[in-house]
Amino acid sequence: MGRAKGECCVTLVPATIDATETLLADQGYVASRALATVVFLSLKLGRPLFLEGEAGVGKTEIAKTLAHALGRRLIRLQCYEGLDAASAVAEWNFAAQMVAIRAAETSGNATSRADLFTEDFLIERPLLAAMRPQPGGAPVLLIDEIDRTDEPFEAFLLEALSEAQVTIPELGTIRAPEPPIVILTSNRTREVHDALKRRCLYHWVDYPAFGRELQILQARAPEAQEALSREIVAFVQRLRREDLFKRPGVAETIDWAKCLLALDVISLSPEVIADTLGAILKYQDDIQKIQGSEAKRLLETVRAELTSA
Ligand SMILES: Nc1ncnc2c1ncn2[C@@H]1O[C@H](COP(=O)(O)OP(=O)(O)O)[C@@H](O)[C@H]1O
């Protein structure tokens, strides 16, 4: 493990790709080699990491895992339609300002503008919080689901990230003494602008292949027997090849395993699948498509694949 630039001895970032993989694996996060590589590079070069992929493939989780593994504070900016700079950086506490004005009036004093627009009356939002020094070292700033915001917000963000600073009109510019570790995620409901992507290291988080998804399931639902885990993963992998409105993510695989365990299921059957399909498919059209004889047929092909493997 090597030391990140400008840090004291408390927080260490991994020195190699292998060390990055181990760091994540120790927290139960099973990363592909390619993902471990971009995470390593992002830490080493201090570049924001842009993760794009379908819902439930482990994008948000990587930021949480990294913060935990490095002992950093996790600061999350959940994006939504209409999110503006003020709600992302800081807002003035008007109620407290009013109280201060009234209190001054009662004691016969006047309040000036300078008295009211100070840090005491500022409500810190994620982007400002991420610029502040933290005890364990620079925080991990998760900018989650950036595809939900609009282009003006992206442009604003680009500036904040490239300068590692935010500006509050009444107060001035606040610069991070050490830039945060930035992870952006997108579910790709729209394309994010090139300019923002260019600032970042990019990685497409794909559905894991059978072996890695099995490892993930073993890490997240260790109480499941190996034979059942294999059936679950093989069935979900098979489902992803079907023509569905929304394919199940890894999150659904784990949820489904937990449901089956709660029902004391030891092996899949068409009936069990039909009863628990709501854990993996979230659209009625998809459920209808897979229920009944289709579930039976898929299970048969899955069993055949598992025995021939
Ligand atoms: N590679 C992985 N290793 C361990 N757990 C994973 C992995 N990928 C996904 N998960 C699990 O799936 C869940 C959903 O992942 P999440 O990060 O919320 O997906 P996304 O942000 O891509 O929609 C997580 O809580 C985690 O338990």
Ligand SMILES: [Mg+2]
């Ligand atoms: Mg997410």
